[in-house]
Amino acid sequence: MIASIQTVKALLDGADRIAVLTGAGVSAESGVPTFRGADGLWKDLRAEDLAHPEAFSRDPRLVWEFYNWRRSLLADCKPNRAHHALAALEAHAPSMLLMTQNVDGLHHAAGSSNVIEMHGSIWRVKCTHCSYTAEDHSPLPELPRCNSCGEMLRPDVVWFGEQLEPGILHSCVESAAHADIFMTIGTSGLVQPAASLADLAKRHGAVTVEINLDPTPNSGLVDFSLQGKAGEILDKLIP
Ligand code: BJW
Ligand code: ZN
Numbered sequence: 001m002i003a004s005i006q007t008v009k010a011l012l013d014g015a016d017r018i019a020v021l022t023g024a025g026v027s028a029e030s031g032v033p034t035f036r037g038a039d040g041l042w043k044d045l046r047a048e049d050l051a052h053p054e055a056f057s058r059d060p061r062l063v064w065e066f067y068n069w070r071r072s073l074l075a076d077c078k079p080n081r082a083h084h085a086l087a088a089l090e091a092h093a094p095s096m097l098l099m100t101q102n103v104d105g106l107h108h109a110a111g112s113s114n115v116i117e118m119h120g121s122i123w124r125v126k127c128t129h130c131s132y133t134a135e136d137h138s139p140l141p142e143l144p145r146c147n148s149c150g151e152m153l154r155p156d157v158v159w160f161g162e163q164l165e166p167g168i169l170h171s172c173v174e175s176a177a178h179a180d181i182f183m184t185i186g187t188s189g190l191v192q193p194a195a196s197l198a199d200l201a202k203r204h205g206a207v208t209v210e211i212n213l214d215p216t217p218n219s220g221l222v223d224f225s226l227q228g229k230a231g232e233i234l235d236k237l238i239p
Helices: 002-014 053-058 060-074 081-092 106-110 166-177 194-203 230-237
Strands: 018-022 097-100 115-117 120-127 133-135 153-157 181-185 207-212 224-227
Touching: 002 207, 002 224, 002 230, 018 081, 018 166, 018 194, 053 060, 060 120, 060 153, 081 106, 081 230, 097 166, 115 166, 166 194, 181 194, 194 207, 207 230
Parallel strands: 018 097, 018 181, 097 115, 181 207, 207 224
Antiparallel strands: 120 133, 120 153
8 A cells, every 4th residue: 555655646746637536535534424425314315315306306395405404514614634635736737637526615615726516516506497596605595596587496416317517527528538647536436427437547548546445346447546534545645
């Protein structure tokens, strides 16, 4: 493990094009629950039961209760060592692209600027009827309504069965395909299309690195699988 960390550190120092994909595990050390860990349930419901357009159509109050609960929890969360290390890496390698599946905004809060939020942002709302969107960090009503047309608002996030914004997906694919080094950090590698980016990067010649507490479906595929907490490992890679 120590030898691998030294090798990956040297590769990062020498890389021109760095691409990084993060998931919920990166925010775990900030106190944000992951989706599929032991703490991944809310009221006995899984993310798949709530982060879904059908769930919203069936019971918008329940889905908003889930998102309002997460917004209030996140309001007290601060970026951790992993977020700060990745912001420091961007300062050293300005062409780096950070693709995150997280909707919590903690990479921006740590000072990263070249960030793609693949699954949207929990701090934004969009209208279910018109083109109204807004960013709002203050507590929302139980069932927020559009300022423009009065219809229901929803969180501006990507739910299961919904397409990622095509421009966003294109940028992620391009970045993975042209990376010298691709790091996948704190994601279970179960949710597509993000889960396929490490494989894509490897097929296009990138050195691939995974950092995760546990093995994932990507662990056997990547060149370096570093097992442990993202904050601890990134602290060593990017001191
Ligand atoms: C630590 C740690 C520490 C903990 N340090 N590590 C191809 C095949 C099969 C299915 C599909 C397919 N293509 C598309 C699909 C359908 C679907 C999908 O992937 N389903 C699978 C579950 C089977 N994908 C979609 O629907 C996507 N849309 C799409 O592709 O459109 C086109 C299309 C549609 C339909 C059919 C075909 C094509 C959209 C996916 C949207 C996902 N949305 C969510 C909710 C976002 C809003 C919200 O936050 O509420 O995104 S679901 C949830 O999962 C969230 C996350 O971003 C995402 C990924 O989770 P993540 O980040 O990996 O978290 P965890 O909890 O799973 O893992 C945490 C990891 O951290 C663990 O490994 C821990 O070990 C680790 N860890 N502490 C380091 N300290
Ligand atoms: Zn509207």
